[in-house]
Amino acid sequence: MIRIKCPYCGLRDHSEFNYIGDATKIRPVSPELANDEEWFDYIYIRDNPRGVHQEYWQHITGCRSYVKVLRDTVTHEVLKTGLPSDDLLFSYEAEK
DSSP, X not given: OXXXXXXXXXXXXXXXXXXXXXXXXXXXXXGGGOOHHHHHXXXXXXXXXXXXXXXXXXXXXXXXXXXXXEEETTTOOEEEEEOTTOOHHHHHHHHO
């Protein structure tokens, strides 16, 4: 079972959350100037990393907030959680 710590509600079972997607994808800086290829890449092309990865989840049965989760995709261990604006990988590496 995966346990995710919501920044507002505390530690909860993953069944209270929906996986939203890859938190490492960068939206085009100027959306109105982005071409079809840039939008296609942003929306559809995803890596399938092995190991530590940042993801977005939404606390759907709780406060409905978005949570950034740093998770090991091999073991499913949640290493760190925070707000969507947090750089979890940087703070995780700094703590090591």
